[in-house]
Amino acid sequence: MAKFTQETLDRVRQRADLCEVVGAYVGLKAAGGQYRGLSPFNPEKTPSFYVLPQKGIFKCFSSGEGGDVFAFIQKMENMNFQESVEHLAQRFSIPLEYEKGSAGPSVEQRSLRRALEQLHVEAVGFFHKEFLQQKIIQDYWQNERGFRLETAKAFQIGFAPVQPTVLAAYLKQKGFNSQELGQSGLFYTKDTDPHYFKCRFRGRLMIPIADAQGRVIAFTGRQTTLTPKEDPTFEAKYINSAETPIFKKGQVLFGLQEAKKGLLPGGKSIWPLIMVEGQLDALRLWECGIATAVAPQGTAVTPEQLLLIKRYTNEFVCFLDGDTAGQKAALRLLPLALEAGLEPRFLTLPQGSDPDAWLRAHGTEGFAAYLKEASSPIAFATQAYLTVDALSSATRRQTGLEALYAVIALIPSAIWQQSALEEVARGTRLPLEPLEVDFKRFFSVFSKRRNTLKMASEPPSYKRGRSQEKTTELLTNPEFELLFVFLHHEDLAQRIAQAVDPQWVRQDRLWGVLLKKLLSAQRQGLWQGPQSLEALGLEDSEKQHIYTLLAQEGSHLKDHVYEAIRALFVQYCKLRLQEINLAIEKEDPTRLDLLNALQKERVMLRSCIQNPTQFIETCLVS
Numbered sequence: 001m002a003k004f005t006q007e008t009l010d011r012v013r014q015r016a017d018l019c020e021v022v023g024a025y026v027g028l029k030a031a032g033g034q035y036r037g038l039s040p041f042n043p044e045k046t047p048s049f050y051v052l053p054q055k056g057i058f059k060c061f062s063s064g065e066g067g068d069v070f071a072f073i074q075k076m077e078n079m080n081f082q083e084s085v086e087h088l089a090q091r092f093s094i095p096l097e098y099e100k101g102s103a104g105p106s107v108e109q110r111s112l113r114r115a116l117e118q119l120h121v122e123a124v125g126f127f128h129k130e131f132l133q134q135k136i137i138q139d140y141w142q143n144e145r146g147f148r149l150e151t152a153k154a155f156q157i158g159f160a161p162v163q164p165t166v167l168a169a170y171l172k173q174k175g176f177n178s179q180e181l182g183q184s185g186l187f188y189t190k191d192t193d194p195h196y197f198k199c200r201f202r203g204r205l206m207i208p209i210a211d212a213q214g215r216v217i218a219f220t221g222r223q224t225t226l227t228p229k230e231d232p233t234f235e236a237k238y239i240n241s242a243e244t245p246i247f248k249k250g251q252v253l254f255g256l257q258e259a260k261k262g263l264l265p266g267g268k269s270i271w272p273l274i275m276v277e278g279q280l281d282a283l284r285l286w287e288c289g290i291a292t293a294v295a296p297q298g299t300a301v302t303p304e305q306l307l308l309i310k311r312y313t314n315e316f317v318c319f320l321d322g323d324t325a326g327q328k329a330a331l332r333l334l335p336l337a338l339e340a341g342l343e344p345r346f347l348t349l350p351q352g353s354d355p356d357a358w359l360r361a362h363g364t365e366g367f368a369a370y371l372k373e374a375s376s377p378i379a380f381a382t383q384a385y386l387t388v389d390a391l392s393s394a395t396r397r398q399t400g401l402e403a404l405y406a407v408i409a410l411i412p413s414a415i416w417q418q419s420a421l422e423e424v425a426r427g428t429r430l431p432l433e434p435l436e437v438d439f440k441r442f443f444s445v446f447s448k449r450r451n452t453l454k455m456a457s458e459p460p461s462y463k464r465g466r467s468q469e470k471t472t473e474l475l476t477n478p479e480f481e482l483l484f485v486f487l488h489h490e491d492l493a494q495r496i497a498q499a500v501d502p503q504w505v506r507q508d509r510l511w512g513v514l515l516k517k518l519l520s521a522q523r524q525g526l527w528q529g530p531q532s533l534e535a536l537g538l539e540d541s542e543k544q545h546i547y548t549l550l551a552q553e554g555s556h557l558k559d560h561v562y563e564a565i566r567a568l569f570v571q572y573c574k575l576r577l578q579e580i581n582l583a584i585e586k587e588d589p590t591r592l593d594l595l596n597a598l599q600k601e602r603v604m605l606r607s608c609i610q611n612p613t614q615f616i617e618t619c620l621v622s
Contacts, residue, residue: 127158
């Protein structure tokens, strides 16, 4: 794998402003010299995610994640280090230079992810050009589907030729190799024939799928009259790209790259986020001037997709098909959304209708009026589980209530739970007090069951060779205090490294292990501040502990550095004295030379403990 020059990494760090990069994923608010927002990694209502621009790091206290701008992109985009550097360099137009020359990596060296991103750029252009050259497909788009040609151009709508190998030939001509074609998700391949690449979208309308940053990572193909009947997926109305290193369908929402523009702080959209079932439904909303529509990839909505929504808003409207499948999809989504701290509302279409057809008939004004009728999550669930028929039977009523209780139990707020029970009482005309008693009994059993299942699903804990002190334990030992000052005060880092003998540092404690590694890096000239962490070969858990320290306040420790060094030295002397005493007790009495040496060392150690100042460096005192 090609290795970037240090100058390149420094240039990317400098140009890729951390607040700007993070701000594309998280709504940040200034808090003193820091910025704060909701965690992009975990559902939460109280912000625990911090960006510290002066130190060039972020820290998420709810998930434990932390790091620099490269680590953030790695986590958010599921990239490795090389891919994160390439991604940021491309975004900020920074040329990449590699060790042993600046010509860049060979085809074999470039990251697969970067190659797949470039491949999809070429595929988008190829498919869109085919669309513009096929009158029959343009007629289908404009006349049968009722979309404007401008929409097709704006979203790079394409067409996949019927000929099975023309796309592969085009991409090979552009320099992509067999491995990259095989990993792209666009072809059927054969293990027995490395040159077999048959397009899986033959004769289909092609809808590019972009991630939240606007990079095309996959396609959805819609069946047309040109789709060959012998194609293995002919019967499927829609098919997606196969999953790849850059595309996991459960982690992508179509249209989010456009929708987020109006949802981020400062966005001007008057519309809430609208979730629909298919991409063409989302495009119809976009044509109606409602640019906040998103759609999952032909699958049930996942917790990962809901977490994507929560980066930008806590509320959204679910506008699904008006058939049984649409209602079931909404009921599957509801508990996941509530558990994530989201508040969905629901627009229920008539049986047999879908958002695309409904919008063509009623337009923007009709949708604006209809949006006011959106049901709250509890009203929607009540209507679904406690129908008139269900309320007429005690058994069916109890079954419906328990299904409803299971939804309410996922609400993270006790006040909201109470409001939900009151809403159920109003909607069903059932007395509130029995509902509260019934729910309390249900909630007790439900909570115990959930806790049991959670414990069963968690991996067994294990102990490492050295103890892992909690990062919140300040002032507990000299290793911690010196490590903290070393990280926060670069002017003292070098002097601490000069004053502290590595053998003084205990290795049975986490802080000691980290301090010794950083002191070694300082002596070797490898420590250049927090931006050096990624190059030191630390374990991920060790880096996370350091980022946690960097995100904490504790400037007062700077005034106690000398005392901490003295305490470290005394601590070492006492431990060494214990070893000497034990060795003298066990040593052969006839080995006088060794015993004399041990006794002399014991005398010296006792003197050090009584008056440590004369035995340690005083380079910190100035």
